[in-house]
Structures are given as structure tokens and as C-alpha cells.
Amino acid sequence: MAKWEENVRKVVPYTPGEQPNQPGMIKLNTNENPYPPSPMVEKVLHEFNTDKLRLYPDPTNGSLVYALAECYNVKPSQVFVGVGSDDVLALCFLTFFNSKKPILFPDITYSFYDVWADLFRIPYEDQPLDENMCIRKEDYMKENGGVIFANPNAPTGVAMELSEIEEIEASTPEVICIVDEAYIDFGGTSALPLIEKYDNLLVVQTFSKSRAMAGSRIGYVFGNERLIQYLNDVKYSFNSYTMDQVTLATGVAAIRDDAYFKETLNRVIATRERMKKELGELGFTMPDSKSNFLFISHPQVPAKYLLDELRKRNIFVRYFAKPRIDNMLRVSIGTDDEMDRFLACVKEIIASA
Amino acid sequence: MAKWEENVRKVVPYTPGEQPNQPGMIKLNTNENPYPPSPMVEKVLHEFNTDKLRLYPDPTNGSLVYALAECYNVKPSQVFVGVGSDDVLALCFLTFFNSKKPILFPDITYSFYDVWADLFRIPYEDQPLDENMCIRKEDYMKENGGVIFANPNAPTGVAMELSEIEEIEASTPEVICIVDEAYIDFGGTSALPLIEKYDNLLVVQTFSKSRAMAGSRIGYVFGNERLIQYLNDVKYSFNSYTMDQVTLATGVAAIRDDAYFKETLNRVIATRERMKKELGELGFTMPDSKSNFLFISHPQVPAKYLLDELRKRNIFVRYFAKPRIDNMLRVSIGTDDEMDRFLACVKEIIASA
Numbered sequence: 001m002a003k004w005e006e007n008v009r010k011v012v013p014y015t016p017g018e019q020p021n022q023p024g025m026i027k028l029n030t031n032e033n034p035y036p037p038s039p040m041v042e043k044v045l046h047e048f049n050t051d052k053l054r055l056y057p058d059p060t061n062g063s064l065v066y067a068l069a070e071c072y073n074v075k076p077s078q079v080f081v082g083v084g085s086d087d088v089l090a091l092c093f094l095t096f097f098n099s100k101k102p103i104l105f106p107d108i109t110y111s112f113y114d115v116w117a118d119l120f121r122i123p124y125e126d127q128p129l130d131e132n133m134c135i136r137k138e139d140y141m142k143e144n145g146g147v148i149f150a151n152p153n154a155p156t157g158v159a160m161e162l163s164e165i166e167e168i169e170a171s172t173p174e175v176i177c178i179v180d181e182a183y184i185d186f187g188g189t190s191a192l193p194l195i196e197k198y199d200n201l202l203v204v205q206t207f208s209k210s211r212a213m214a215g216s217r218i219g220y221v222f223g224n225e226r227l228i229q230y231l232n233d234v235k236y237s238f239n240s241y242t243m244d245q246v247t248l249a250t251g252v253a254a255i256r257d258d259a260y261f262k263e264t265l266n267r268v269i270a271t272r273e274r275m276k277k278e279l280g281e282l283g284f285t286m287p288d289s290k291s292n293f294l295f296i297s298h299p300q301v302p303a304k305y306l307l308d309e310l311r312k313r314n315i316f317v318r319y320f321a322k323p324r325i326d327n328m329l330r331v332s333i334g335t336d337d338e339m340d341r342f343l344a345c346v347k348e349i350i351a352s353a
Numbered sequence: 354m355a356k357w358e359e360n361v362r363k364v365v366p367y368t369p370g371e372q373p374n375q376p377g378m379i380k381l382n383t384n385e386n387p388y389p390p391s392p393m394v395e396k397v398l399h400e401f402n403t404d405k406l407r408l409y410p411d412p413t414n415g416s417l418v419y420a421l422a423e424c425y426n427v428k429p430s431q432v433f434v435g436v437g438s439d440d441v442l443a444l445c446f447l448t449f450f451n452s453k454k455p456i457l458f459p460d461i462t463y464s465f466y467d468v469w470a471d472l473f474r475i476p477y478e479d480q481p482l483d484e485n486m487c488i489r490k491e492d493y494m495k496e497n498g499g500v501i502f503a504n505p506n507a508p509t510g511v512a513m514e515l516s517e518i519e520e521i522e523a524s525t526p527e528v529i530c531i532v533d534e535a536y537i538d539f540g541g542t543s544a545l546p547l548i549e550k551y552d553n554l555l556v557v558q559t560f561s562k563s564r565a566m567a568g569s570r571i572g573y574v575f576g577n578e579r580l581i582q583y584l585n586d587v588k589y590s591f592n593s594y595t596m597d598q599v600t601l602a603t604g605v606a607a608i609r610d611d612a613y614f615k616e617t618l619n620r621v622i623a624t625r626e627r628m629k630k631e632l633g634e635l636g637f638t639m640p641d642s643k644s645n646f647l648f649i650s651h652p653q654v655p656a657k658y659l660l661d662e663l664r665k666r667n668i669f670v671r672y673f674a675k676p677r678i679d680n681m682l683r684v685s686i687g688t689d690d691e692m693d694r695f696l697a698c699v700k701e702i703i704a705s706a
Contacts, residue, residue, distance in 0.1 A: 002526075002552060002553065002579075003526065003527035004449075004526070004527055004528055004529055004552075004553045005579075006452075007449065007450070007451040007452040007498065007499075007528070007529075008448060008449060008451065008583050009447060009448050009449075009451050009583075009587060010583070010586070011586050011587060011590045012586075012590075013585075013586045013587075013588075013589030013590045014589055014590060014593060015589075016409075016412050016589070016593040016594070017409075019408075019409055019411060019412065027408070030409055032407050032408050032409065033407045034407070035407065036403060036404035036406070036407055037403060037404075037406050037407060041403055041406065042403035045398065045399075045401055045403055045599070046398075046399050046400075046401075046403075047399075048398055048399070050389060050390060050394055050395035050398055050399075051389035051390075052568060053389070053390050053394065053565070053566050053567070053568040053569050053603075054385050054386045054387070054388065054389055054390060054565040054566065054567060054568065055372075055380070055385050055567055055568050056369075056370075056372055056383055056385065056561070056567040056568060057567075057568050057570070058372060059369050059372065083436060083592060083594075083595055083597075084592060084594055084595075086591075086592040086593060086594065087591075087592045087595070090591045090592055094362060095361060095362050096357075096360065096361060096362075097360070098360040098361065098362050099359075099360040115590050116590070116591075118590070119587065119590040119591060145360065146360075173355075173356065173357070174356035174357055175357055175360070176357055176360075199355060199357075200355065200357045208409070212406070212407040213406050213407065214406070214407060214408055214409040214410075214594075215405060215406040215407065215408050215409060215410050215597060215598035215599075216406050216597050216598070216599070217410070217594055217595070217596075217597040226355075226358075230361050230362075230363070232366075233363070233364050233365075233366045234362060234364060234366075234472065235366075236366030236367055236368075236369070237364045237365075237366045237367060237468050237469070237471070237472040238439075238440075238443045238469075238472060239436060239437060239439040239440045239443055240367055240369040240439060241369070241436075241437055241439065241567075241570055242436055242440070242570070243570075244436075244568060244569050244570040244597070244599075244600055245568035245569070246398070246568075246569070246597075246599050246600070246603075247597055247599070247600075250406075250599075
């Protein structure tokens with residue numbers, strides 16, 4: 001080992017979901033939206049004045065911050081924008097989780113939380129979901145260095161009642177509490193209204209799922225002005241210009257097209273509800289998902305077998321080789337046609353198993 | 354103060370150069386390229402298939418990494434890409450500067466280095482430039498936790514000989530040495546060939562200056578495969594998908610249009626050399642810049658006065674209220690027309706001072 005390796009920050013990185021790119025594949029493994037972004041995004045992109053790219057973007061991300069503030073009826077000073085919600089969450093961990101006490105998050109949840117904790121050497125304790133895959137609010141009401149959970153949670157899809165979130169929030173005034181709402185538009189109740197009442201609450205959302213722009217990398221967070229100011233200070237100490245000009249412009253276009261947003265959202269939700277029913281009829285069990293994916297298990301056919309058989313048929317779903325969930329598959333909601341082909345393949349696999 | 358504020362990471366952030374947006378302004382304050390990006394960038398942008406934005410980008414940034422590797426004749430495994438060179442440098446500080454010994458950089462240099470050190474609680478010692486605004490290589494040959502310097506340096510524009518860089522490099526095998534080459538294309542000699550010989554060397558470059566894409570946010574770094582792997586591990590622990598799809602595609606287009614790149618580069622260099630002569634005739638002194646800016650001082654007219662008077666005439670240049678350089682202005686090289694108007698204004702200001 002070279003001498004310089006002693007001072008390298010060594011980490012076990014997050015493993016992102018595979019990004020296969022095969023002709024004719026059905027990609028249900030990373031919770032992308034099956035519908036394209038708003039036609040307004042295309043218009044803005046194709047009419048973009050490329051000459052402007054020689055100039056730095058607005059470091060405050062003003063246009064997008066204002067569009068989000070208007071859309072969600074908050075003040076621009078309550079909004080922070082980043083390169084996907086992962087960038088926003090990483091900066092939140094760096095900015096706010098500097099206690100010697102452990103931060104708390106569920107044992108089964110977005111698998112990046114412990115990775116960020118390890119990266120920044122933040123102590124943490126994971127809290128087990130109950131036997132129904134639900135977060136137990138009591139687990140987060142003890143002394144801690146900060147709280148983060150996803151609502152709806154991933155990969156379970158289970159949403160919490162707003163009253164329960166408020167109970168957690170109210171019991172931890174000395175630390176920052178982050179609600180990661182990547183999937184909130186598909187059915188949960190957002191904690192956003194609570195930011196007016198609790199100065200230690202952050203609510204994170206993203207363009208990657210409900211707004212069909214995973215490829216653009218836009219995430220954002222709402223919180224009280226002081227929290228957002230601290231976050232901006234750290235951002236300006238890390239990278240002043242995180243959002244490129246094209247992404248800012250297309251992001252604004254997407255936010256402004258509310259009709260398209262709602263229309264595609266409702267299509268995904270309708271397909272999800274139909275799938276719950278049809279998969280249930282095939283014997284699958286699953287938590288009641290309020291997200292754009294289902295977390296399914298079959299009493300006879302092992303998840304890993306199903307994963308491999310689906311892959312042979314050019315259908316990609318997500319499997320986690322982790323205790324408690326290693327017999328489950330996370331299946332993103334595709335178009336109706338995609339889901340019909342998925343269902344047909346699943347039937348075939350079950351029949352021949 | 355709320356109790357939660359105790360655990361907030363408090364920092365004094367970097368102040369980015371002002372981004373004015375006034376009709377008819379001449380913007381010479383943030384070292385942007387006066388020429389637009391390659392026409393191939395526009396073509397790719399305007400033909401981009403927006404439907405694809407619903408999908409996550411390639412987390413390895415493969416297409417751009419390969420294009421850079423091909424262009425610079427290195428292996429893809431020796432290249433790392435980020436959201437501007439600031440993102441790349443921030444991740445380098447986080448990954449490699451974890452010694453208890455101080456890192457070393459010049460006292461007059463890119464003013465983000467001490468900001469990153471403060472953000473990540475890295476001890477540092479700045480090393481004074483000599484009376485000619487040159488880096489003294491001996492200052493970096495003592496025991497330290499890492500070395501970073503810009504070549505050409507900013508805001509001086511002064512370039513180092515490659516042999517001097519190699520001397521520093523060879524004397525510090527136990528730490529990582531970063532050469533920040535944001536301005537290298539305008540005249541310096543890149544340290545890139547040294548990465549084959551020294552396993553602890555990182556060479557950082559950017560699309561923001563010579564490739565006229567500050568608005569796109571693309572930076573990159575070359576180094577040996579093990580360094581790049583460590584950097585990727587930390588990146589995948591921070592944000593798996595930092596580069597959006599559009600930026601990846603336009604970045605590749607820019608790299609492939611080498612003829613346009615060289616043509617605009619030569620125009621900027623020619624204008625810079627003409628300006629050195631004309632400003633010299635007006636009594637200005639300046640270090641011999643190998644970058645796309647000049648760092649000028651006038652024996653009679655104070656820099657701050659010149660700054661304010663130029664601003665009244667809708668011309669923006671950069672002033673640093675810092676010891677040793679508070680009577681100097683950094684002036685980016687614009688088009689010939691812009692520089693002629695700048696010169697005419699400067700003459701007028703000097704005459705009436």
C-alpha cells in the first residue's frame with residue numbers, strides 16, 4: 001500500500017440500481033416514471049439559446065426556486081434546490097448531522113442513509129420496522145442526533161399518517177428531522193405544512209419520479225429560512241454552481257405544467273391499483289403501497305427465482321439481498337402495456353415453477 | 354439560538370463572482386469564454402430526445418469519460434467527471450485530505466481552497482507567492498498533508514514550468530498533489546503526462562473556460578486508476594447520479610469538435626497578447642498571464658476606483674479586497690470588440706482621474 005493511502009477516506013459506496021439499456025426491455029427496477037416529461041420541457045430544451053452556455057448559471061438557482069415556491073405556496077427563502085434529492089440529502093447530512101449522538105432511521109428504508117452516515121462518520125442506529133413493515137413512531141422519540149425517514153417508505157411503499165409524523169417532529173425539537181418524500185405525490189400526505197410550525201423540519205422531494213425527470217437531476221427541500229440559509233452556506237462552500245442552465249430552464253417548465261403532471265400521476269396511480277388487485281389474485285402479498293412501486297412476495301415462488309426468470313424475459317425488477325426482505329421484489333409501475341406483459345410473464349413463471 | 358443549531362456545520366462560504374445580467378453589459382468578471390460553445394453542442398441539445406429524461410443517466414458518466422479518455426489519450430479508468438471542477442475538487446478534498454498535517458496552497462490563489470479546507474475541517478497553511486507573484490516550489494517540499502495549486506495560478510495568470518511541478522511532485526510521494534489546471538489550455542504546460550509516473554498526482558480541468566460551457570457545469574480529473582477508484586467510491590457515497598443526461602451528451606459533442614475548440618482558443622490568446630501590449634502602453638503592469646484573464650495594476654489610478662468607474666460604464670471586472678492584491682483588477686479576455694470598448698473606457702477614466 002502506498003503511503004498516501006493512509007489518508008484516503010475509504011467507504012463502502014451505495015450500489016445504484018442497474019441501468020440496463022436493452023432493446024425491447026421493460027425497465028421496472030429504479031422507479032422511473034413510464035411517461036415522458038411535460039411537452040413544455042421538450043419545447044424549452046429545443047429552443048434553448050446555446051450561446052448562453054458560455055456563461056455561469058445563476059448560483060442561487062433563482063428561477064427554479066421561485067417556480068417551486070409559487071407552486072407549493074411557500075417563500076423562496078424556504079426552498080433549496082440540488083442535483084437530485086441525493087445531492088440535497090447528502091448536503092443535509094453534512095450540514096445538520098454533527099452531533100455525537102446517533103441519528104435514527106428505519107432498518108428497511110432507502111439504502112443511502114447509512115452510506116451518507118458512514119461517509120461523514122456520523123454515528124447511527126437503525127430502528128426496525130414492525131411486522132407489517134410500518135415505522136414505529138416511538139422508536140424515534142428517544143434521545144438522538146437527528147432523524148430521517150422516507151414517507152412513503154422505500155422499498156415498502158408504506159405511508160405514515162401526518163399526525164404520526166407530527167408526533168415524531170414535536171418530540172425531537174433539539175435535532176433536525178428530515179422527511180424524505182421522493183414518492184409523496186403518488187398518494188401520501190406531505191409534511192410540508194408542518195414547516196411553518198416546526199423550525200427543525202426539512203421536507204425533501206424530487207423531480208425523478210412523479211415529474212419524470214430522473215435524467216435531469218433535480219431535487220429540492222423545504223424548511224424554515226434559517227435551515228435553508230445554513231444549507232446554502234454549506235452548498236456555497238462545496239460547489240457554488242450545482243445546477244446547470246438547461247436543467248434550471250427545463251425544471252421551471254416542468255413545474256409550470258401542472259395539468260400534465262396531474263394527468264400522468266393519475267395514470268400511474270390507476271395502474272398501481274389495478275396491479276395490486278391482479279397480483280393479489282395470483283397469490284402475491286404486499287404492503288399497501290402509496291408510491292409508484294409495489295413490494296411483492298409470493299408464497300410459492302422465491303423472489304430471487306422470479307427476478308432471474310423475469311430477466312430472461314427482458315424484464316428488470318429490483319431485488320435486495322438483505323435480511324427480512326430477501327424474499328421480496330420491488331416492481332416499479334410502468335405503462336399499462338408494460339404491466340400487462342409483466343403480469344403475463346409472472347403467470348407463466350408461476351405456472352412452470 | 355435553537356438547541357438544534359449547536360450541531361449545524363457553520364461555515365464562511367465562498368463568494369462567487371457577481372453574475373450581472375444587464376442589457377449591453379460587458380462581462381469580464383468571471384473568466385467566461387467570449388465565444389459560444391461548439392455548434393455541435395447546439396445540434397445535440399436541439400435534437401435531444403426529451404422522452405429519455407424520464408430515465409436515470411448512466412451513473413458512470415461513461416460516454417463523457419470515454420470521450421475525454423480518447424481526446425487526452427489516457428485510459429477511461431484514469432478519468433473522473435463531476436459537476437464543474439468545483440465539484441471535482443470538493444470531492445478530492447473530502448477523499449484525499451484526511452491527514453492531521455496541514456495541506457499547503459499559495460496565499461494568493463483560487464479562493465475556494467481555504468473554504469473547502471474549512472468545510473471539511475482540514476488543517477492548512479498558505480504559502481506566500483514571491484514578489485513576482487510566482488509560486489516558490491521549495492515551500493511545498495516540507496512535510497504536509499497534501500498539496501494543491503493552480504497552474505496557471507489565479508488570479509495572477511502565472512504559469513509554472515513543468516519541471517518545477519515535477520520537483521514538487523517527486524518530493525511529496527506520501528501525500529496527494531493536485532494541480533488545478535482550469536486555465537491550462539490558454540498557454541501553460543499540462544502536468545497530465547506525469548500521471549503515468551507519479552501515482553499520487555491529480556490533474557483537474559474544466560469545460561467552463563476554454564470550452565465555453567460554464568453554464569453546463571462539467572469538470573474532470575486525471576489520475577492513476579487507484580486514485581480515480583477512491584474518488585468514485587466517495588462519489589457513489591455522496592450522489593450516484595451527478596451528471597444529467599443533457600450535459601453528458603453536450604459535453605461529448607464539445608470534446609469531439611477539436612477544430613472549433615482550437616480556433617476559439619487561438620482567438621482568445623491573440624486578444625490577450627494584444628491587450629498586454631495596449632494596457633502596457635497605458636502604464637499598466639501585470640504578471641505574464643498564460644490564462645484567459647489579465648491581472649492589472651496602474652501606478653496612478655487605484656484599482657477600486659477603476660472598478661467602480663468601469664461599472665458605471667456597464668463593464669464588470671473582478672476586484673479582491675485582500676492584502677497584497679487590493680490594488681489589482683482581474684480582467685477576463687472578451688471579444689476584440691468588447692476589449693476595444695474596455696480600453697476606450699479605461700483611457701477615459703485614466704485621463705479624467
